[in-house]
Structures are given as C-alpha cells and as structure tokens.
Amino acid sequence: MGHVFVIDDYLVVGSEVHLRYRFDPSGPHSIDSEGDAQPDGPPVVDGPLNANEIVEFDEVIDFGAVLTESPEVDSALRVLLLVAGTSYYKSIAPTAISTPGLSPAERALVLGMYDGGLREFAYRNDLRVPLPVEIIEREDGPIPPEVQPNNDDVDSDPDALASGVLIPVGGGKDSALVADLIPDGVLMSVNPTGAHQHLADALGRPLVRVTRILDPKLREIVAAGARNGHVPVTAINSAIAVALAAAEGLGHVAMGLERSASEPTVVVDGVEVNHQYSKSAEGESLLFNAFGPSGVNYFSLLRPLSELAIGAAVAKRGLASEIVSCNRAFTIWSENDASRTQRACGDCAKCLFTSLMLAPFLKPEQIREQFGRDLLDEEAHVDPVRDLWSDEKPFDCVGERHETAAALVMLADDPIWSDQIVPNALAGEARSVLAEVGASPETFLRIGSTSEMAPRFAALIESLGLPQAAY
C-alpha cells in the first residue's frame, strides 16, 4: 500500500491563492477505519518517497491584485484546486485520490482530467491506459450546490450576463485570433513570456499577468526519479481565468480551442491518447459544467474551426507575424535558444505544423520573415512533416492528420509553393492520405455549427468569410 494523493484545500491571502496537496502514507485510513492500518511488514517505497514520509505541497497562484472572494470566485477556485493537483499526483500515479466532497460535475471533471488529461503521461511512462482513477471523497467541507451552466441564458439572452469577456492568451495563432475578433476583450496570461507581451503590444492592449508557482519540492522529487510528464495545462489555466473573470465581474471566458484538438494523438488497443485532451470538445464540456456555479460562461470561440481555417483567418487578418506557435519557446524548465529569444525554433513539430497551416494563405517570403528560414524548403523537414499524418502523431499541439495532408496538397497545387522541397517531395503521399476521406482540401476550411454559442459570438465566426458547412 503506497501513498494516497490528498487534495487538501485552498487559502486566499491578498492577491495569492495557495493550493495545498499532500502525499500521505496514511491517507484513506483516517477516513475509512483504523482497522485498515498498515500491518508490520517490509517498507513500501513509492519511487523516491520513503514509505512513512508525508510530503506537503503549497502551490501559489498570484493574481497580481487582491482577489475578492465570493461564492462564485470560490467555486472557480475549487475547480482550480482539483485540476492543478494533476501536476503533483502524476509523481505517484496511479493511486487513490482523497478529495473534498464533490458535486457531480466536479466528480466528472476529476475522473476526466486524472485519466484523459494524464493519458499521454501514462502512455509515455508505460503505465496502464485508461489510467485508473479512484476517488475517496472526504466528508469535510461544503459540497457546492449543483448549478446549471448558463448556456441556456446565453442562447436566449446574451445580455443576461455581464458582457465583459476575458481572453486567456497563449502567444500562438489561436488565442491571437480570438483576441483580434473581440477587440474589447481583456487579455490575460498565466506566466507570460516575451511572446505573450509582444502579441498584446501588437494588438495595442494591456495584458493581465497571473503567476503560477509550482511548489519547488516537486522539482526535487522529479530530480530524485519520480515520474514526470504532460498535465492538462489548459484545464488549469482555464480555472485561473474563470476565477479572475468571476472576481472582476466579467461574464465570459473565451478560449481559442479548435475542432482539431479533439483528434487523438495515438490510439492504443482502442484507447484514445490525446496530447490535447483538456482542449478537446470533451474536456471543454467537463470544464463548462464544473464552472456552472461561477456564473461565468466558459466557451471556445474557435470550436467550429479546423486549424487550417484558423490559419486562413490569421493570415488574412495580418496576424501571422505577431505570433509564436512554438512549444520550445514556452518551456519553463528547459533552457533553449527559442525560450531565451522568444522566437520560433523553426524545427519542432508545432513550428512545422503552424507553417503548413499558414503557408497556403501566405507568400513564401512571409514564412521566411516569420521563421527566419524557408521552413518548407528544407530536406530535413520532409520526414517530420510526414509524421504529422502518421498513426502516432507527435505529442504536441498539432492538428488533424487529414488537414495536414490538405495543406500539403494546396501547396503542391500552387505554383509559388510547389517547387519548395517539402510540398514537392510529399505531394503524392499527401494526395493518397487525403483520398482516404475523399475530400477536397477546401473542405477543411468549412465552419462547423455555431449553434451552441451566444449569437454575438457566433456572428464573429460567421464574419470570417470562410465557407459554411451544411448543417
């Protein structure tokens, strides 16, 4: 019997919210019955932890200004406490998770984020997928009332909510498009870097900065050999955004999560593993329901769009040169040229994918200007681009297999691009991949249904001038 992961509580101190967790060798026994106590036996060791060691964590979220508590803000902070725990839990996963009393929506969210949100981590650490989740609810603390999310209000009367919109900005093309489409939206970033600030400056708008500081003990435990990997960071940043919106009286949090994020990265024995789980439609829905009591309408403005359609819109609106869609530029723990200079590296899967989504709508010199090189004219990029439609896509925020092929076909058919090495080398293969779905490349530009969205937001998507899908 190893350690239990205890999701303890949160504490608001001025501008800071402290999230408290614990690895507890006696976790469930204090709740269940003393009859479960450990028998004398050989010591059990969880990775780098000693069998009887209690490890406490205190993560700090600094909102930069005093956070005024209210039942709405508290409900968002509860969600934050639940989802941010994935960063610590993964060191000893899978194990029992002790939580405060949960509403049905919160329970569903924990089941989703501690399995689906950690499946890439599990798969890459040779753990079982789906990752089993065992929740032990404590009887302490109030269980929040189940409040219906407010999309019905929004559909019938968007003015029933406060009209202000908060837009979490990631530095890349998706949130740049959302920010550009909602000119009066308030921009915010969690742990912003130069690239985030550059985008806000380019749009001529202030950036609200929130700082997330992981407990330094986590780094020590990982250095001592604990398992490490990807966590559902979009869920964590979303909960920070909803808490901020609730505190500031903003009625909406508009995300830039696109349709393509729902496609799994790899399927293992019939089980989907998705790097972008917390950006998927399923993840969005779990978060939307859990945020109901906050009174904030959490939604994704770009859900009806593919990455290719977003690329077309970003290029058309002149935003391409202001974005950095490169994950190496945003790594926190690993130092590299891209993270120091805040320029796209030009070699990672995300850089190559982004250049493919933009290129059909730009001239070669614009790609050269953005990345400093002709990314699609390099022999070394042929194999990595082919990987984007393989059965195991790179574990990165890349789009659907078939839309990547569609972009390649568009480039191969365009005389200003067809001579570059990547489209030239892969044209035939891309056509075969696209033939699997029998669709023309232009199909991928179509807008999906906007019926779930408030009318004023749906109108923004319809204004992009992209073809409408038949619904």
Ligand SMILES: [Zn+2]
């Ligand atoms: Zn890159």
